[in-house]
Amino acid sequence: MKFTDGYWQNLPGVDVLRPRAVDEVVLGERSLTAYAGTGRLATRGDTLNSPLITITLDSPAEGVLGVTVEHHRGGVDPGPAFALADDAPHVVVTGPTAGDARATLTTGNLTARVATTGEWALDIEVDGQVVTGSTSRGVGVVTDAAGRPFVREQLALGVADHVYGLGERFTPFVKNGQTVDVWNADGGTSSEQAYKNVPFYLTDAGYGVLVDHPGHVSFEIASEVVSRTQFSVPGQRLRYYVVAGPDPKDVLRRYTALTGRPARVPDWSYGLWLSTSFTTDYDEATVMSFIDGMAERGLPLSVFHFDCFWMRRFHWCDFVWDPATFPDPEGMLRRLHERDLQVCVWINPYIAQRSHLFEEGRELGYLVKRADGSVWQWDLWQAGMALVDFTNPDATAWYQSKLRALLDTGVDAFKTDFGERIPTDVVWHDGSDPERMHNYYTQLYNKAVFDLLEEVKGEGEAVLFARSATAGGQQFPVHWGGDCESTFVSMAESLRGGLSLASSGFGYWSHDIGGFEGTPDAAVFKRWLAFGLLSSHSRLHGSSSYRVPWAFDEESVKVTQRFTELKLSLMPYLSGVGREAHTDGLPVMRPMVVEFPDEPGAAAVDTQYMLGESLLVAPVFTADGDVDVYVPEGEWTSLLDGSVVSGPRWHRQRHGFDSLPLLVRPGTVLPVGARTDRPDYDHATGVTLRVFGLPDGYDGETVVRGVAGEVRFRVTRDGATVRAEATGAVPDAWALADALGAPVPAQGGTAEITLR
Template sequence: MGTPFGKSHPVLTHNRAGQIDNGPHYPVNQSSGHTNIQHNKEGNTLKYTSGPLDLDLNTAANELDLTFRSPGGKKLTGQSFRSIGYVRDQRTEKHRYEDGIYAERQGYMLAGLDLGVGERVYGLGERFGPLAKNGQTVDIWNEDGGTSSELAYKNIPFYISSKGYGVFVNHPGKVSLEVQSERTTRVNISVPGEEIEYFVVYGATPKEILNRYTTLTGRPALVPSWSYNLWLTTSFTTNYDEATVTGFLDGFRDRDIPLGVFHFDCFWMKSYHWCDFDFDSDMFPDAVGYLKRLKERGLKISVWINPYVGQASPLFEEGRKNGYFIKRTDGSVWQWDFWQAGMAVVDFTNPDACTWYNSHLERLMEMGVDSFKTDFAERIPVKGIKYHNGADPERMHNYYALLYNKIVYETMSARVGPSQGLLFARSTAPGGQAYPVHWGGDCESTFEAMAESLRGGLSLMLSGYLFWASDIGGFEGTPPPALYKRWVQFGLLSSHSRLHGSSSFRVPWIYGEDCSDVLRDCVKRKILLTPYILQEALRGHTDGTPLMRPLFLEFPEDLNTYAVDTQYMFGSNLLVAPVFSEEGEVTFYVPETPNDGSGKWVSWFDHSKSYEPGRWYTETHGFDTLPILIRPGSVTVINPAIKAPEDDALSGVELLVNGRPNSETVIELVNSAQTDEVLKTVRLSSSADGKLEASGHPVKIVYVA
């Protein structure tokens, strides 16, 4: 039932050997790490070693239990008394009383993993409730529920424990986890069917756990540097003819606000023809020329798509005739009316359907489209349907999002090359970190929604993902100016930054010219951080560490950090505490930094202002600042000379030094044109007078403390 992570040796329990497994299955990488098995028949024990993790099994009759131990022999978790079982439930649609002795029951495999005193659990995908999942019941089942409930677009059956391990449940169907909610000493895991498989992933630090987990399920992919610039969207139901859009773009230019990407949301296609992949000729009579004019302004282009085809779409009949849609068991096309009339769903298990879908993406890329927003993919049916390849419909429900994003991402990458393609995806499943970027979905225009968005993003980052964004200002409703400015500050200190709404625009001057000032300052600050972002992203691509991270991921020795969910680290060096109040008051914690000497944290805005580690602070900030603190003993690479993230990566580089950095500090200058490539390596050493000297490339050293 359980397997430590090293070389993959799945341990499965089957109730009935005659069952058929039609998949799908999440891709899991194999490891050639050290394994060893010792069996003591007299003592009824089995000891299994995989890499640094030990598993002790008691194999005595009716006494089966498992104990996972760290390298020092300390218990991490295990399955103890009455924690393993198979149950059948007649309270399901599968059961019909009139069938008598042949009545079926839904079967579930159960596994209860022990929790220790004070142990906290994190992750499980993008979840918008409390960051620590203790006391919650979590169903791993993708749904379109916004950001203010237990429903989630991005469900990942992987959690990290504060005790030094992670657990990945390798099951693509609905995985239910009761995290200290049914049994106060356990995480109870149940899956439908007759087998269960999970991996226990040991790590001396939370970063090491993520490193091993992403080795198992896939490393996060990199994205092109231009994607770190500001994105502006048309919003959802607003009017965005060329005159309106041109006016907005002129407004950004006239106010000296950098802008990198323009996104067309749903109504670039005719209403409810989604998707037919054709610009609405009434709104865009010269779509090719229009895109060309936008690109002449230096903009990249993104367009909204989804995996559905409405019956009004000209493509519907083509897809029906050729068998490109998910079908009912009687062979007819599965359709419903809850998003658009007669909506069908593309069957991505059909290779011909994939080729058909991809041909439309390729045509759009020929027109000048650089990225696709892969929306939806949560409303995937499970009853009375069949897939082209015979896959289990319930197991396909979550997996469908992974397949959808994979197909679109690989179509783009085939054209632009590695590390140069990207999506803006709403839903995902394990392994989806290979197809970035993901955004948080439909949030409201409130401070509470801004805070829940941050919690969701941090939970996703603890699930193997490197990049994340939110709808700046909130999607539903119209943000008041104070909220708009605070979300701008937060959104421009996220990996990706997009202004997007539902029925109202998000251009800043609508909310007041002071909003334009805040946006300009925040965008320019993010652009000058480009070398730092590129360096941190490349490291995350290599070891699985996310760009935005909860404090405990960076400072696991400081126990105070495990309860903090209103602030985060942006990379290794910058602490960010967004302001969640109209008055500008913010309370934040400054972590202990035992490995960084006795130095103090320093304000980004006022280098004379320092903060003692291990203390809480309350401040009131105007809209021109927020708490951004520079870590003691750190070196942060910036470039104030560049105007866009894709500009020259080598000219104008500066190093911000806070205190005394490690004598072996190395800075990697990443190629802004090819983000998986290091152009130069800068090494720092101390000179005779105690000052730092840089070798490898000329840089300016700026001491902030």
């Protein structure tokens, strides 16, 4: 939200109180608090009729600085609030010294220094270097022309600093110059609105920032003041956290430790998902024809998804299979399981008036109400639609009981659609603030479903296909990119959304291969196939047309087979990257800047990504196959044809539909699996370790998890000799190979090759 007219003046009717004079800084055992007047404090009389701004610094975790800016403290906070960790880290608080008239708070490698006299000033250092800060012009207690209160902060940006994240945003990846409103909306991928709004931004300057407000947060990133990032919230209090790096990976590790790490997902979820699509006509015969068609063409399939019309029209959600199209749902699910498929079904948190659950939910008091006690309803999306009140534990258990019945009959996963159209003119069961609940509702919704899946399926076996989210939503994977058009432009905007989401702490991400709206031409579909099957999760889904490959052309079948089998062969690597998302909070699909923060050429790249730390993927956004790929420093090898390109520089290439730039980072030991028919196999047995550009003297470890347990491969290079030694649950068969050569089978726990 903008409050100023240019740099010097406020907008008409806007009043801003600033901390112009620090009166006192009080040191606590683990915090420090500054009291600053909003006018000059030269005499005692200056304290009369003068507002005071209170700024408190503390730390909930090592390397994380909490900053609270307050005007009036007497308000009531009804919630909700983000669930954040508090590790009670070691904090050092010191007062002014002879050489420095500032008070300091140090947590880990982050130090905050505040002025103890004069105007308010805050410098924030990471590893001894100032990375950002605030001044008296930055902090503001604002009253707008309508008399509404806000609190704002402005943190400094350096000359070459870039800002990323703020959720899944489809606008340019670098957020500098943008205005971003954190407010969940169903706006599609072709708008500035977003399904997954996260009030956290990542920088390449050594830090990130989380604004601790679950409702509407307005960001002006190098826009209202071009040298600062501004954020503001309604009310009398603003709390935010500065998360130290110095590298983006360090920031994401600390941020996800604060807000929650992504759960482990089952290996089967990495395989190819096929959907009925949305408004298409289908029944069990249609479904089985798709599955048979995939099998006849040698296309490995892992999950079949039933979209909305598995239920009767106007009945969403009643969780009852449409008897006209699925007269024997339990038998059908059994038959799908006999084909070795997992089953996902579409749900949302809305209850249409025609659903039998509407009256049940109304009588029990489980539906969100208006202030007069009536059930909140509208006709958008579903006629007479109501909303489950997940702030009521009994309503949550009731909703879960309906899903449990589906799990009992053979459903394996849920696509938790919607969760963005949440009203603010309602009363919540627990008294939550409707403005704050608008974004936070999705957290309760996805948590309720994910918790049930973990209870029934077990830890590591639960998986969603979720659309909406907020901060902390990464705990309940997987999330997909929403409604996109079937064009190259929309394919690129979808990728930008995924990169922004990855910069916001989300470990796994997917999108609709071929686009959702409309029907892609064969060229778009084939290019999107390569992109989709080199994403963390891969789903064929559309709106009004089917997405079976043979509906486009025979080459689409071949492209599907090539990239599906490629992905499945990479499961020893991908499952390891997924475990890293779970343990460290690092995303499977990573923006280039996350892996290469010291390369200026990587800072703004938003048309490619790293799949884990070792594979560079550059989707092709043209029919003719022309693509520009930024190659970081070193010699990179194509995984598809063995060609070598060097960086740092841009390369222009041309690729057929069965190819794209898929480059292996120099110094990589890439574990490649023995199977290409399914993702959930023994990744250790038959694994081949392929080595790419290992420097002389290399000594590293590669871990592969097999059925019998973890295998640790120590790989070394001495001159032209590369040697691998396996410990742990060593499989009977494994091999070692260079980038192009045939694999050399191991002799028990060791293998050796000579580089050419």
